[in-house]
Structure formats: structure tokens, C-alpha cells
Amino acid sequence: MRIETLAVHAGQEPDPSTGAIMTPVYLSSTYAQQGPGGHKGYEYSRTDNPTRTALQKNLAALEGGTHGLAFASGCAAATTVMHLFRPADHIVVADDVYGGTFRLFDAVFRPMGLEFTFADLSAPDALERSLRPATRGVWLETPTNPMLKLIDIEAAAKVCRARSIALMVDNTFATPILQRPLDLGASLVVHSTTKYLNGHSDVVGGAVVTGDDETWTRLKYLQNAIGATPGPMDCFLVLRGIKTLHLRMARHCENAIAIARRLEGHRQVERVIFPGLESHPQHALARRQMRAPGGMISFVLRGGLARARACLETVRVFACAESLGGVESLIEHPAIMTHASVPPETRARLGISDGLIRLSVGVEDIEDLWEDLERGFAAAG
Numbered sequence: 001m002r003i004e005t006l007a008v009h010a011g012q013e014p015d016p017s018t019g020a021i022m023t024p025v026y027l028s029s030t031y032a033q034q035g036p037g038g039h040k041g042y043e044y045s046r047t048d049n050p051t052r053t054a055l056q057k058n059l060a061a062l063e064g065g066t067h068g069l070a071f072a073s074g075c076a077a078a079t080t081v082m083h084l085f086r087p088a089d090h091i092v093v094a095d096d097v098y099g100g101t102f103r104l105f106d107a108v109f110r111p112m113g114l115e116f117t118f119a120d121l122s123a124p125d126a127l128e129r130s131l132r133p134a135t136r137g138v139w140l141e142t143p144t145n146p147m148l149k150l151i152d153i154e155a156a157a158k159v160c161r162a163r164s165i166a167l168m169v170d171n172t173f174a175t176p177i178l179q180r181p182l183d184l185g186a187s188l189v190v191h192s193t194t195k196y197l198n199g200h201s202d203v204v205g206g207a208v209v210t211g212d213d214e215t216w217t218r219l220k221y222l223q224n225a226i227g228a229t230p231g232p233m234d235c236f237l238v239l240r241g242i243k244t245l246h247l248r249m250a251r252h253c254e255n256a257i258a259i260a261r262r263l264e265g266h267r268q269v270e271r272v273i274f275p276g277l278e279s280h281p282q283h284a285l286a287r288r289q290m291r292a293p294g295g296m297i298s299f300v301l302r303g304g305l306a307r308a309r310a311c312l313e314t315v316r317v318f319a320c321a322e323s324l325g326g327v328e329s330l331i332e333h334p335a336i337m338t339h340a341s342v343p344p345e346t347r348a349r350l351g352i353s354d355g356l357i358r359l360s361v362g363v364e365d366i367e368d369l370w371e372d373l374e375r376g377f378a379a380a381g
């Protein structure tokens with residue numbers, strides 16, 4: 001089946017006892033056993049829950065993997081994945097990952113003995129130059145956040161496969177509708193389902209999908225042992241959100257392309273970063289690796305912080321908020337908001353300047369969105 005059909009149906013059958021089309025929300029924490037050990041696949045809801053099972057199967061199908069695992073947040077998914085490694089293992093990480101991922105690796109796992117090298121993996125041979133004999137994993141996002149750099153997943157997978165290194169791709173920004181890392185050779189895919197997969201800004205959740213049985217067996221053990229699992233209501237909401245993922249992504253991309261083009265021609269805008277523009281340094285890779293360029297745009301407003309602040313305080317259709325990927329448009333200032341945990345010197349190196357603004361373009365009417373941005377630019381002077 002094709003991905004649009006999988007989004008609606010994968011992992012879900014009408015409920016055998018009632019015929020209910022929508023997967024029930026199994027709010028039970030425990031399950032009756034006929035006798036000790038005589039259960040029907042469910043014993044305790046941290047270990048397994050039927051609503052979570054449906055979501056996990058759906059996620060696995062969408063990413064083209066064999067197994068999915070759902071978590072309480074994207075950070076919970078990343079935390080569980082990091083427990084695949086041992087002290088002194090070395091992991092190469094793209095230098096432009098989500099600030100919370102950077103914080104998790106740098107401030108939580110580094111003191112526990114894991115070693116990390118943060119490198120600009122969009123540069124062709126940066127990955128090979130960052131490898132050490134102890135390298136066991138590579139973690140990347142593409143497009144990156146917030147600079148929207150692209151990393152060639154297939155090329156990275158080739159390097160990793162030759163050395164038995166696990167390639168982990170955070171596919172939150174692209175979603176499996178636009179890019180499927182497992183098809184390109186990644187070992188596992190990570191998501192913050194909080195974003196496009198759920199799509200309605202009413203759940204915090206995470207996921208991992210893999211096609212490798214051994215990795216899944218260990219992660220399944222860790223999912224239960226660590227216990228950072230999502231509640232059944234959250235699983236239901238993400239599953240419901242995914243049913244329209246393909247429709248929403250098409251509209252997010254359509255609106256984002258139109259806004260990026262208009263921003264590029266605006267006198268108050270110094271630079272627009274969007275993989276769908278010919279001016280993006282990796283536009284060719286975007287066309288090869290992604291079905292469409294996504295709904296995220298970063299741009300630099302001339303005049304620095306004061307003007308950026310005036311713009312963010314004036315817009316009304318765009319909500320000034322962290323997060324991304326919901327049906328509603330959001331606007332944020334990475335240096336003050338999402339990437340405040342990244343040290344100032346690192347921000348400066350990455351290009352996260354005081355004039356940088358990030359948009360999560362929603363599915364509203366394009367003219368309403370543009371008029372709103374123009375209001376913000378007028379207030380910025």
C-alpha cells in the first residue's frame with residue numbers, strides 16, 4: 001500500500017468486539033490473566049498497551065520499518081536510544097540539531113561517559129573526518145533546526161555501514177511523507193511526534209522506528225525498563241493526527257514555498273533559508289532527497305534584535321511560540337527561544353543571529369499569512 005493509505009489505516013482494524021472504526025483508548029493500566037502468565041499479549045501498560053500498539057504499527061509502516069516504538073516525548077525517545085551505547089562510546093552529531101537534543105547529549109550523557117563530536121555534517125567529508133575508532137553512532141537531523149541545512153542521508157549511511165556504525169536520523173522536520181531515512185540506509189529514525197505527525201499542537205510525544213530486529217529487541221527492553229512511555233490518550237491523538245499527515249504536509253509545503261518566494265523579494269529581509277528555493281546551497285540535494293521542501297522557513301530580518309522583536313510582537317495570525325508542525329502558523333526567535341540552551345559562541349558559529357526568525361508555516365489561507373507578516377515588517381520599521 002502507498003503511504004497515503006498507510007497513514008489512514010496502518011496498524012488499525014475495526015475493533016473485533018464492537019466494530020468501532022477508531023482504535024479505542026485503552027485506559028487500563030493492567031490486564032486480567034486467566035492464570036499466572038495466561039495473558040493475551042498485554043500485562044501492564046508501561047510494557048504494552050493496545051492503543052500504543054496501533055500507533056507503533058502505524059509509525060513503522062509509514063517509515064518503511066518493521067518495528068515502531070512510541071515514547072512520552074521526542075527527548076524521551078532520544079534518551080532511550082542513547083541507552084544503546086556504553087561509556088566511552090563516541091557519537092558524531094550534526095552541529096545544528098534541536099537545542100534540547102544538544103543539551104541532552106552535552107549536559108546529560110556526556111557527564112555519564114558518552115563522547116560526542118558535533119560537526120557540520122552538511123559538508124561532504126565532515127563525517128569521515130569526525131570518526132574515531134570508538135565511534136558507534138551518528139545522529140543527524142535533516143533539514144536541520146533552525147538553519148535548515150541538509151545532510152545527505154544516503155552518503156552518511158554508506159560511511160556508517162562500512163564501519164558498522166548506527167546511523168540515527170531525527171526525521172521530525174521532514175516526516176515520512178517527504179523523506180524516508182530507512183530507505184536511504186539509516187539504522188533507525190527518531191521523531192518528536194509533538195510536531196507534524198500529531199499536527200495539532202495538543203500532544204507531546206516521541207517515536208523510534210527501525211527495520212533491524214536486534215536494535216528493536218534492545219529498544220523494546222529499554223522502553224519498558226526506562227519507562228518513558230506515552231499515555232493511551234496521547235497515542236490515540238497522534239494516531240488520529242497521522243490520518244491527515246499527507247494532506248497537511250502538502251498544504252504546509254505549498255504555503256511555505258509561496259511565503260519563501262515573497263520573503264526573498266522583500267527589502268527588509270536580508271536572507272531567506274528554505275530548501276525549496278534555488279538560492280539554498282543544497283537545493284539540488286533537497287530535490288533528490290525530499291519529495292517536497294517542508295513547511296519550515298528561517299530568515300534574517302535586517303536590523304537585528306529590536307526589529308525582530310517588534311515583528312514577533314505585532315503578528316497575530318502567526319503565534320509567537322516554540323514548537324512547530326501544527327496546523328496553525330508559528331513564529332519564533334531561535335536565539336531567545338528554542339536555541340537559548342546552545343552556548344552564544346556556538347550560536348554565532350551556526351549563524352543563529354539576533355535577526356534570525358523561524359516560521360512554522362501552517363495550513364491557513366496564504367494571503368492572511370502574508371498580510372500578517374507584512375504587518376510585522378511594518379512594525380519593525
Ligand SMILES: Cc1ncc(COP(=O)(O)O)c(C=O)c1O
Pocket residue numbers: 073074075076098100101141145170172173191192193194204205206323
Ligand atoms: C527536530 C526535533 N527533534 C526533537 C525534539 C524534541 O522533541 P520533544 O519536544 O517532543 O521532546 C524537537 C522539539 O522541538 C525537535 O524540533
